[in-house]
Amino acid sequence: MDRQMYHYATVSKALEELAQKGFTTDFNLEEDRIVNHCEDFTIEHIYRYEGETDPGDEATVYGIQSKDGEKGVFVASHGAYTEKSAAMMLHEMSIKGRNDE
Known part of the structure; x- marks a missing residue:
């Protein structure tokens, strides 16, 4: 996976x-699509932001691409990581991608 991280x-x-x-x-508007078909997406870019004083300001921006070539973004806030959320699916994909490299 030739994924890049920028700050x-x-x-x-x-x-x-x-x-x-x-x-x-804007894949935030299509979160169910990611949850139900996460195998159809790859993470191309990851941008992470940490709140300087408030952990609630943390966010991760994912640049993702579907198998059919559609490119878009998903922004996950600190509180978005519930068990069956798109944010959690993408987070797990990013960890797996690092382990596969």
């Missing part, structure tokens, strides 16, 4: 950069 000052900047790379679908 930008803000989530907005990461989303802007991903949009310029063709990641235009």
